[in-house]
Amino acid sequence: MSPEIMTPSMTQERGRKPVLLILHQEQSTPGRLGRLFLERGHPIDIRRPRFGDPLPETMQDHAGAVIFGGPMSANDGDDFVRREIDWIQVPLREERPFLGLCLGAQMLAKCLGATVCAHPEGRAEIGYYPLLPTEAGRAFAGEIGQPWPSHVYHWHREGFTCPAGADTLATGDDFPTQAIRVGPAAFGFQFHPEVTHAMICRWTVRAAERLRLPGAQDRARQIEGRLMHDGRVVAWLDAFLDHWLAGAGRPQGAA
Template sequence: MTRRPPTRRPVLIVLHQETSTPGRVGRLLLERGYPLDIRRPRFGDPLPETLAGHAGAMIFGGPMSANDPDDFLRQETDWVGTVLREEKPFLGLCLGAQMLARHLGARVYAHPEGRAEIGYYPLVPTPEGEAMARDLGTPWPSHVYHWHREGFDAPPGATTLAVGDDFPVQAIRVGARAYGFQFHPEVTHAMVCRWTVRAHERLSLPGAQARHEHLERRLMHDPCVAAWLDAFLDHWLGEPRVPRRTKPRRSPSLRA
């Protein structure tokens, strides 16, 4: 009799729009056997009082600001403390990273000249970030995808892992298991196409890149982002690093 592998605990996914998805991150978690517990507190979904039944938690981005007074934003920011106290894996992406920083007392701020990072921008690891890359066995990508007009300072006690230009703090670690990334490693090609059409007015902000640059630079930089994210998620989940099998390429068709 064949035994089924044990069921993994779900990863809690916090999203902020009705049509939002966890993108590539969600797919990679599912491939590893982790169910997704998707919640949208903005639309009334509750957050759990404990993460004892979850493998970890992620808070994704959104068009709102971590400084906004909405009840759901305050609730999510306060709830970050639950994950930190229980020392569960936590990952904040863009808005989620700003909530992590704000929960720990750091500033979330707009660029003094009104500049935005919308498109692909350089990412430079710190010495601590380089050490993490050696642990992962995969280097940080040289450029990552952004969509934001606010950044955050590293909170007290956090380790800065990577820096950028207009918004210097790009990646932080808090303790051993909580991370905040200002960028969006989860985006798929479809998400880039959708964002640059539905929110095209943001592409005219100072510092933002034109739509064709998003698409062209994705071809250049996304393979490195994908490889790094794959390794990072194993590290984040505490799984042994196993090389992923790539799908074999199909032979070119002989038909005209």
């Protein structure tokens, strides 16, 4: 079995709490995030609510939680979508580390009353696109000691508005809200820092029809983009995860 999909029963080194990873398809993996959590001594607890897995009532037994992407929409009426969106209140209420990636970020925004919708001209972001940190985002880069990557990987047709009370950390062109922070320890990223070369190859073959959407990059350009930009994404992600697992700093308003 690949270390990307190991579970808490398979590794308990250093006695650290597992990280809860919420996936949406039967064959989905957490990409490089699974390996990075394991390298830091955290087992990974993979759950798929879409297929009946329960979600914990408290985060006391987990170091943090990540909701990943998927082909569904945060606006869908499926029970598991609504349950995941409602469940996000658990880490928010307990101020425990939470990270939403792509669909997961849109679920976070939806949970807080923001809008999730398609681009008005039907454009998509599929491939590597510029990431533009805001003033708050530049301050956060100083907090973690690592600048944001200039380009990040996307695979989406919907975006979200920044919810009231959240900070926009980075913006983009077609989809202005790219990264948000909510409270001391919750983050939503419209992009996919977890993506591996194998994942890009798989996605661009299995969902090749999406590469014809307005704004999407072809497969060759995506692989070229990875060669150009992935090193900076890895350096940033390493610094971000260390900060995130530490509780993302002191609670807002702390002295």
